[in-house]
Amino acid sequence: MRAGAAALAVLVAGCVSTPPDRVSTLFLPDTAGLAVSGSPLRVDLGRAPDGVIAALSRDLGPPRSLPTATCPAGIERRLAWGDLVLTFTRERFIGWQSGAGQAGTVCG
Structure with missing residues (x-):
């Protein structure tokens, strides 16, 4: 009886499908903020x-906090996901930097 139950458990386990790998959203920086690849959705400045x-955290994981010592007045937060760095005031998303590109208000 025990062998039958074990065989049934193995058989049922083989029927369970593995969930597909999660596909991360691709955020494309532009002059107005971040476009979402393949979608009309956006993450705009402001x-x-x-x-x-x-x-961003939902798709890219938790950000790294960066210092704000070299930032213009008003920037209270700088967060990085890989080489994409976003800057924020207390109330707004105000800029991004990635590689050699940037838009909005960023830190020096």
């Missing part, structure tokens, strides 16, 4: 920080 951070 959006509230909590919504921007949540959207």
Whole structure:
């Protein structure tokens, strides 16, 4: 009886499909903020920080905090996902840097 139960457990386990690998959203920086590849959705400059951070973190993982010592007045937060760095005031997403490109207000 035990062997039959074990065989049934192995058989049922083989029927469970493995979930597909999660596909990360590709955020494409442009002059107005971040376009979402393959979608009409955007993460534009001027959006509230909590919504921007949540959207990127959901797909790219948690950000790294960067110092703000070299930033213009008003920038309170600098967060990086890989080489994409976003800058924020207390109330708004105000700029991005990635490689040699940038838009909005960024740190020096």
